[in-house]
Amino acid sequence: MHFFIPLVDRIAFVHSLREEVSNVPDQTAVTQDNLKVQVDGVIYFKIEDPHLASYGAEHPFDAAIQVAQGIMRSALGKLTLDNAFKERENINDEIVRGAMKLQHHMA
Numbered sequence: 001m002h003f004f005i006p007l008v009d010r011i012a013f014v015h016s017l018r019e020e021v022s023n024v025p026d027q028t029a030v031t032q033d034n035l036k037v038q039v040d041g042v043i044y045f046k047i048e049d050p051h052l053a054s055y056g057a058e059h060p061f062d063a064a065i066q067v068a069q070g071i072m073r074s075a076l077g078k079l080t081l082d083n084a085f086k087e088r089e090n091i092n093d094e095i096v097r098g099a100m101k102l103q104h105h106m107a
Contacts, residue, residue: 013054019046024065029076031084037076043068045099064099071098 024041031037045064047053057063075091076084084091 013050017047017050019044020061022061022065024068024072027069027073029073031076031079031081033080035081037081037084039072039076041068041072067099067102068095071095 022043022045024043026038026040028036029039043065045061047060053060071094072091075087075094079087
């Protein structure tokens, strides 16, 4: 049991444990056939471990967006422009797998 003593103790971190939505900013990626494409996205995330979110990455939401952007650029770099449109679901799956891998490394 923990007690909070006013004026002595303070709440260090406050996190929402609900699912949150954030826009992934526009970025330019280069496809395998050397064409530049402008991509953006939306990322949904939820804090499952408040302790890790407080004492792990300094800004966990920004870190998640950076990882998603890197994976998106990497995935598009392996595809031609024609295939990029057809493979959107696979790119989404690759972003989710990358985020899960990052989550396991941080734990």
